[in-house]
Amino acid sequence: MPKSHIVTGLDIGTSAIKALTVLKKKGSQDLEVLSKVLKPNSGMRRGVIVKPEEVSRNIASVLDQIRTESGQKIDGVYVNIGGSHIFLTSSRGSVVVSRADQSISREDIERAIQAAKTFSLPPNREIIDFFPKQFIIDKEPGIKEPLGMRGVRLEVEILAMGAFSPYFKNLTTAVLSAGTQILDIICSSISSAKACLTPQQKELGVVLLDIGAGTTDLAIYEEGALIHLAVIPIGSGHITNDIAIGIRTDMATAERIKKEFVHYLKGNILKTKKKEKIGSSLNPLTFSPKLLRKIIEARVCEIFDLVQKEIKKVSSVLLPAGIVITGGGAKLPNIVELAKKELKLPCRIGTPIFHQILAGKEDSGFSPEPAEEGEDPVFSTAWGLVLSAIEQIEQEPEKGFPDFRKRVINRIKRTLGVFIP
Ligand SMILES: Nc1ncnc2c1ncn2[C@@H]1O[C@H](COP(=O)(O)OP(=O)(O)OP(=O)(O)O)[C@@H](O)[C@H]1O
Ligand SMILES: [Mg+2]
Numbered sequence: 148m149p150k151s152h153i154v155t156g157l158d159i160g161t162s163a164i165k166a167l168t169v170l171k172k173k174g175s176q177d178l179e180v181l182s183k184v185l186k187p188n189s190g191m192r193r194g195v196i197v198k199p200e201e202v203s204r205n206i207a208s209v210l211d212q213i214r215t216e217s218g219q220k221i222d223g224v225y226v227n228i229g230g231s232h233i234f235l236t237s238s239r240g241s242v243v244v245s246r247a248d249q250s251i252s253r254e255d256i257e258r259a260i261q262a263a264k265t266f267s268l269p270p271n272r273e274i275i276d277f278f279p280k281q282f283i284i285d286k287e288p289g290i291k292e293p294l295g296m297r298g299v300r301l302e303v304e305i306l307a308m309g310a311f312s313p314y315f316k317n318l319t320t321a322v323l324s325a326g327t328q329i330l331d332i333i334c335s336s337i338s339s340a341k342a343c344l345t346p347q348q349k350e351l352g353v354v355l356l357d358i359g360a361g362t363t364d365l366a367i368y369e370e371g372a373l374i375h376l377a378v379i380p381i382g383s384g385h386i387t388n389d390i391a392i393g394i395r396t397d398m399a400t401a402e403r404i405k406k407e408f409v410h411y412l413k414g415n416i417l418k419t420k421k422k423e424k425i426g427s428s429l430n431p432l433t434f435s436p437k438l439l440r441k442i443i444e445a446r447v448c449e450i451f452d453l454v455q456k457e458i459k460k461v462s463s464v465l466l467p468a469g470i471v472i473t474g475g476g477a478k479l480p481n482i483v484e485l486a487k488k489e490l491k492l493p494c495r496i497g498t499p500i501f502h503q504i505l506a507g508k509e510d511s512g513f514s515p516e517p518a519e520e521g522e523d524p525v526f527s528t529a530w531g532l533v534l535s536a537i538e539q540i541e542q543e544p545e546k547g548f549p550d551f552r553k554r555v556i557n558r559i560k561r562t563l564g565v566f567i568p
Pocket of ligand 1: 387479
């Protein structure tokens with residue numbers, strides 16, 4: 148009988164820290180949110196922690212609030228890593244099949260994986276995670292389950308995700324100094340994908356875009372597996388900067404105008420004749436909504452241009468499940484229309500759909516409507532962390548809470564679990 152578990156997902160974002168503490172009850176698919184916190188963050192630039200002490204203080208304050216709200220002591224958290232220093236590299240391992248009858252055994256598979264995990268890295272880089280891609284038997288690619296098949300040479304291709312070591316260290320320092328343990332570290336886009344994509348979409352081919360304040364995180368899936376990952380160092384915060392410069396106002400007012408942009412749109416057509424007035428009566432700010440739209444769209448199009456370049460890197464992929472946009476930037480009112488126009492793919496907003504994933508329900512891969520139920524897209528990464536945590540614990544119940552390094556090893560074993568005892 149599975150036990151009850153309480154897990155905390157901590158999404159350390161450029162503009163805000165989002166945290167969720169969730170109870171997964173024994174024998175039930177339901178999740179109970181014990182605490183949900185969103186607090187402004189500082190000390191980060193474009194998804195990277197540049198001032199660990201400052202971020203640590205912010206994390207400590209979030210943890211305090213979680214403890215008060217949930218009545219739980221938070222001994223460990225599942226945390227995200229972001230920033231354009233994140234890289235994905237492909238590696239292959241190859242072995243000669245050992246049995247005389249050439250039937251591929253579990254040992255052969257494990258030896259091939261071990262060989263693939265051994266490769267040299269540029270200085271100051273470290274591997275955080277591994278993702279299996281495919282097996283190749285005697286040059287025949289695309290094999291997912293080689294156990295028992297016959298062959299002379301067995302190869303495996305894996306993707307390794309790594310980070311710039313000093314930034315990775317800043318993350319661990321910031322969390323540990325806030326007085327909690329790190330139970331796992333998961334890349335932001337992979338975490339958001341966990342919360343927003345269905346297995347069906349991943350099978351068909353889909354792009355997950357998490358538009359945050361400092362970065363736009365992208366993950367591409369096909370045949371159920373991750374095939375590409377990128378972090379574009381531009382996010383919705385840059386739109387705020389552009390508005391501040393473009394209509395000559397301070398950042399707080401520019402942020403407000405951006406979030407109220409929907410009010411300047413009517414059926415997606417701006418009332419261009421009228422000039423809007425906000426600010427105090429002593430110091431009124433007048434701007435044309437047409438200019439506002441131009442400023443916002445120019446930056447969004449720049450982001451989509453860079454997204455297009457990333458998609459082209461895996462040009463063989465058709466992506467019938469289109470683009471799923473999440474993160475705070477997904478709340479810009481006309482983002483779906485712009486994405487369709489610029490990227491020429493179907494597009495929808497992704498909200499955390501944990502109930503569907505846990506209940507094993509799947510949609511048809513692409514639905515033009517946003518999910519009817521679901522959470523604020525700002526909480527996608529935090530939800531993904533919580534879902535990954537629950538999945539890990541339920542698949543390794545006897546292991547309790549091994550440390551982060553061990554979890555990475557366990558994860559690749561689990562993902563390839565069909566092959567490894
Ligand atoms: N209604 C809205 N309309 C437009 N933008 C919005 C809206 N609500 C939030 N945002 C923007 O979303 C961004 C915050 O989103 P999010 O919390 O996903 O980013 P983050 O995780 O802090 O950043 P990153 O992932 O880049 O490190 C801010 O730039 C904010 O202005
Ligand atoms: Mg984010």
